Amino acid sequence: MILNSKNLHAGVEKLKEEHVGLVVVINKYDGIDLPKSACTVLVIDGLPDVRRKIDKIEESALQGSELVLNNKIQKIEQGMGRGIRSKDDYCV
Incomplete structure (x- = not known):
């Protein structure tokens, strides 16, 4: 199943209800909650x-800075948080 901005909500609900198999989420994982065996x-x-243009300008102007690095680290942590939301969840 391939999820994007148009079918994301319905796809996430299906993941919570049943085993789907391989799922690809395209360029969007903020706010997705995948508890237990869903991920x-x-x-x-x-x-x-x-x-956003302002973000592109900022990233270009501050390339290699600690601020840009911290923003990238935050995005990775947000992605990792999709599979592990509580002590009962597990994900690799």
């Missing part, structure tokens, strides 16, 4: 692109 293996292939 046991998570692969993050790159980071979401910066969309």
Whole structure:
């Protein structure tokens, strides 16, 4: 199943109800809650692109700075948090 901004909500609800198999979430994982067996293996292939012009300018101007690095680390942590939400969840 491939999820994007158009079918994300319905796809996440299906994941919570039944085993789906391989699911690809395209460029969107903020706010997705995948508890228990809904996500046991998570692969993050790159980071979401910066969309807003002001963010692109900031990233370009501050390239290599600690601020840009911290923003990237935060995005990775958010992605990792999709599979592990509580002490009862497990994910690799």
